[in-house]
Amino acid sequence: MENMEYDVVIVGCGVGGLYTALNLPRDKKILMITKSDVESSDSMLAQGGICVLHDPDDYEAYFEDTMKAGHYENRRESVDIMIRSSRTVINDLLRLGVRFEKNADGTLKYTREGAHSRARICFHEDVTGKEITTTLLEQVRKLDNVKLAEYVTMVDVVEKDKTCQGIKAQTKDKNELIIKAPFVVMATGGIGGLYEHSTNFPHLTGDGCRIAKKHNVELEHMDYVQIHPTSLYTENKGRSFLISESARGENAILLNNKKQRFVNELLPRDVVSKAIYAEMEKEGSKHVWMSFEKVPQDVILNHFPHIYEKCREEGYNILKELIPVVPAQHYFMGGVHVNSNSETTMPNLFAVGETSCNGVHGKNRLASNSLLESLVFAARAAREIAKRTVGENAV
Numbered sequence: 001m002e003n004m005e006y007d008v009v010i011v012g013c014g015v016g017g018l019y020t021a022l023n024l025p026r027d028k029k030i031l032m033i034t035k036s037d038v039e040s041s042d043s044m045l046a047q048g049g050i051c052v053l054h055d056p057d058d059y060e061a062y063f064e065d066t067m068k069a070g071h072y073e074n075r076r077e078s079v080d081i082m083i084r085s086s087r088t089v090i091n092d093l094l095r096l097g098v099r100f101e102k103n104a105d106g107t108l109k110y111t112r113e114g115a116h117s118r119a120r121i122c123f124h125e126d127v128t129g130k131e132i133t134t135t136l137l138e139q140v141r142k143l144d145n146v147k148l149a150e151y152v153t154m155v156d157v158v159e160k161d162k163t164c165q166g167i168k169a170q171t172k173d174k175n176e177l178i179i180k181a182p183f184v185v186m187a188t189g190g191i192g193g194l195y196e197h198s199t200n201f202p203h204l205t206g207d208g209c210r211i212a213k214k215h216n217v218e219l220e221h222m223d224y225v226q227i228h229p230t231s232l233y234t235e236n237k238g239r240s241f242l243i244s245e246s247a248r249g250e251n252a253i254l255l256n257n258k259k260q261r262f263v264n265e266l267l268p269r270d271v272v273s274k275a276i277y278a279e280m281e282k283e284g285s286k287h288v289w290m291s292f293e294k295v296p297q298d299v300i301l302n303h304f305p306h307i308y309e310k311c312r313e314e315g316y317n318i319l320k321e322l323i324p325v326v327p328a329q330h331y332f333m334g335g336v337h338v339n340s341n342s343e344t345t346m347p348n349l350f351a352v353g354e355t356s357c358n359g360v361h362g363k364n365r366l367a368s369n370s371l372l373e374s375l376v377f378a379a380r381a382a383r384e385i386a387k388r389t390v391g392e393n394a395v
Contacts, residue, residue, distance in 0.1 A: 001176045006031040011154045012187030014043035016353030016374040018136035023382030033152040036203050046129025047244035049121035050371040052086045061117045069115045069268045070362020078359045085376040098135045113249040113367035115268040121368045126304045164349035183385045190332040190354040198329040199242045208355035212336045218345040220357040221334030228330030229272040233287035240328040245367040251294040257283050270364045273327040287324040333361040342381035352378040
């Protein structure tokens with residue numbers, strides 16, 4: 001068994017973990033671990049985009065869209081924090097080098113997705129998550145105070161006097177590690193690996209929630225699991241390929257086997273998923289169909305190039321033909337309960353991103369709120385940790 005000491009341990013290398021590291025003081029000794037390689041986080045898979053408060057007049061509409069999608073079970077304080085912090089986060093991402101699509105005059109280009117009352121989503125082709133995560137990863141790798149360790153799995157937290165004081169971990173070679181740290185941030189992602197059909201990486205199995213429960217750390221809404229309406233149907237095993245919400249936002253439509261529309265495609269995800277399941281049951285089918293006929297060809301090739309290519313690999317040309325789609329497990333709205341600074345009910349143990357539940361999403365996540373929520377509350381976790389070390393060092 002090897003013993004190590006750091007100032008902060010961050011478990012997970014998605015956008016939540018990376019942005020936490022970037023917002024911590026530079027003279028803090030930080031260890032980031034990930035269960036797989038750093039490329040295999042769900043943040044890399046986010047296709048559609050990241051929301052932003054379009055302008056001050058958009059606040060009420062954005063707030064209502066988020067609340068409505070969440071069945072009004074959202075924590076209002078958290079929604080308010082996220083929306084009011086959104087422009088600062090987008091500006092910071094631009095500063096760090098994220099290449100959001102822009103208009104000819106240099107202003108940001110916005111797209112719209114299901115359940116949004118207006119276009120307010122920044123995007124980079126149909127690989128926004130990869131663009132943001134890759135950029136953040138490049139920035140973290142420049143930091144001398146951060147060490148990245150791949151294929152290291154958190155197996156427990158170290159608790160003393162009901163306070164978190166580090167973690168226990170295991171390497172790929174089964175070597176056990178005791179990593180002492182006054183602050184731990186769990187950014188361990190979702191639970192898709194527990195499902196047979198999911199758009200998530202299979203190694204994401206809710207580790208943060210399981211360990212939190214073991215230590216009687218409060219959990220919240222563990223049954224709030226989002227099913228995405230449209231993954232590409234295949235008989236093959238493994239991770240399901242997502243057909244972005246923004247495809248429907250750009251006028252892709254859903255059809256049954258009679259090639260008839262049966263639902264308003266821009267309704268919230270749970271409503272659309274329910275309608276698809278009902279249609280599949282009525283027709284006795286394993287999927288429904290998606291048509292890109294109403295989506296201009298230049299939009300398909302420029303906004304959805306990776307979806308286009310993936311479908312071609314699977315034998316479908318979305319410029320000419322329908323593709324089979326089916327709902328799949330996609331996102332986890334519940335998780336480890338945290339306050340507005342992302343701290344759990346165990347002092348000095350923080351949780352950010354999909355493994356946490358700060359109440360932003362309520363019962364059902366509004367499309368393209370996940371990356372924003374992760375970044376906003378990761379920055380708040382970092383700020384809170386930094387504040388507690390004031391006197392020692394400053395950000």
